[in-house]
Amino acid sequence: MSTLSFWHDSLPEPITPRPPLPADTAVDVAIVGAGYTGLWTAYYLKMAEPSARIAVLEANFAGFGASGRNGGWCSALFPSSLTKVAKVAGSKSAAVALQRALNDTVDEVGRVAQAEGIDCHYAKGGTAVLARSAVQLQRARADVEESRAFGFGEEDLRLLTALEAQRHANATGVLGGTYTPHCAVIHPARLARGLARVVERLGVAVYEQTPVTAIRDGVVTTRHGTVRADMVVRATEGYTPSIRGFKRALAPVYSLMLATEPLSDEVWQQIGLARRQTIADYRHLIIYGQRTADGRFAFGGRGAPYHYGSSIRPEYDREPRVHAELRRVLGELFPVLRNVPVTHTWGGVLGVPRDWFASVGLDRAAKLAWAGGYVGDGVGASNLAGRTLARLLRDTPDDPGALTALPWVGHRSRRWEVEPLRWLGANAGLRVMGSADAEELRTRRPSRRAALFAPFIGH
Known part of the structure; x- marks a missing residue:
């Protein structure tokens, strides 16, 4: 186990x-x-x-x-954007109410953990999402603009300069990013x-x-x-x-992770995350990371395929190709970690409504x-x-x-298509978002294919 x-x-x-x-x-x-x-x-x-x-x-x-x-992100994130929630609910105020409830929930988890004596390594350091290209910086600005349009201020989501973002996480090629305090790390x-x-x-x-x-x-x-x-x-x-x-x-979709060996204080000084902030960036194919209580870098991302018939098997928890790519991306973000031993690799399924x-x-x-x-x-x-x-x-x-x-109460998502349409659609989306990042690196413009696919993934 x-x-x-x-x-x-x-x-x-x-x-x-x-x-x-x-x-x-x-x-x-x-x-x-x-x-x-x-x-x-x-x-x-x-x-x-x-x-x-x-x-x-x-x-x-x-x-x-x-x-x-x-x-290990106890965040205030919701899979659909504020704009989509408002559209589904029929009002901006409903979307705001849901977001504020999620913001408060981060503190509620910490409160109960403390009250009940659950030592889950709770630390509320917030989340820094890095922009490492001009296109990604556009998305960071758009996130902040959407947040402001719904009445949220800098205390909820703030646009970061390159220097400010690097103070959170000193990754390569950082041009800016965003920061929200509404996230805690946990075990x-x-x-x-x-x-x-x-x-x-x-x-x-x-x-x-x-x-x-x-x-x-x-x-x-x-x-x-x-x-x-x-x-x-x-x-x-x-x-x-x-x-x-x-x-x-x-639909059960796999997300995969790895953890390094415990890192020295000197290495962490080069990386950042001094307050155990969680970290991501504005690429399309999601990555995420945290600094564990014992000083490891726990890092994960998407990229594993959806398996035909919603199949779930223990062997799917480890995909060598995806874990190798996660290892490469981590070293690209933080060169000091390129040769650091990885002690654990794993994965698991999350639930995706249609x-x-x-x-x-x-x-x-x-x-x-x-x-x-x-x-x-x-x-x-x-x-x-x-x-x-x-x-x-x-x-x-x-x-x-x-x-x-709240507007998610009583919501009913339509059912996923029968196979093989479910398999074709889910994996087509994976390929689109993966190729969108490569497209943006090549063209230095927002990906058209990602824009066309965005309505299907919560935007």
Whole structure:
């Protein structure tokens, strides 16, 4: 289990899976998935209603999936832009309300971690996104202009000069960038495992090694028995297609990572990230990184293919070609790291909805609630989703503008196309965004193909 990722390998204690569901049972709320969404929902629901009978059902162990092996960004990011959220919601104020709730969520995660004694290495240093070409600098300026158009000031997102950006991260070729304080770094597996312990202590039943095969009308079918519930929460993110009836709800897309050996203080002085800022740049094919609590550079990015039929297999966690490219890009950004040993490589699936619009919802007639589709931005958003689901499940009336009125609540994304159209479309998008970066390097102009594809990926 420790080979799943650096995060799992660096846990303070070995992972011992909890026992599976022992027999058929009945509860008030059954939660499918012991990742962040499921565990946050259990936490806030149990805190609000201590007498609630809640069971969490997990195919492997808490924090096995993306919640335990992501990039460790507890950010205020949402997969769709402010402009798209406003268009979907029908108002700019709704988009602003969602963004402000996400901003506040970064602090909420830190608050709960401290209150519950979860040592997840939380450090709020913000995010620096670097612009390393004139075209990328245009995108940085456009991001700030969009933010200002929605009423957000420099305290939320600031345009950086080249010198200011280099003070955050001294990468090569930096022309400028943006900075937001609304992000913290965490140790993902420590947070997931810690949340599982907390909810169990509160009286939530956590059944691991219990794969769910079907959810229907308040009945959860597993390989070990049946759970009947007044309401079922589907919190399965990239693994959603493995459940009968949800094959086309989300597409599982792989993101891959590596971690270096611990770096010396002298090396970190050359790199920057003194406050453990998270780092990315304005290329189309996403990269992301952080400085871990023990002084490693954890670095990841997209580029792995979507696998036919939404297939998820352990061998897909490592793609030598993609990991080699991540190694090359890291050395290009920071030449001091070109020959530094990499101690861990890993990957995992994230959930992508057809319209790249994350959602939270509840269907009382079907006895089903859900949250997900974070497209890799789920560490913070899952906390907001958990709080929102807890209120929806309790049918708590809210004032206008409160959590249950946010524009992602009740949103339903259209289903993905059947195969082979799903495979063709997902991988075509990957190729477009990868080639767009090469096109911009060659032409020094914004990529036409990226502009044409942007509406399909949240813009």
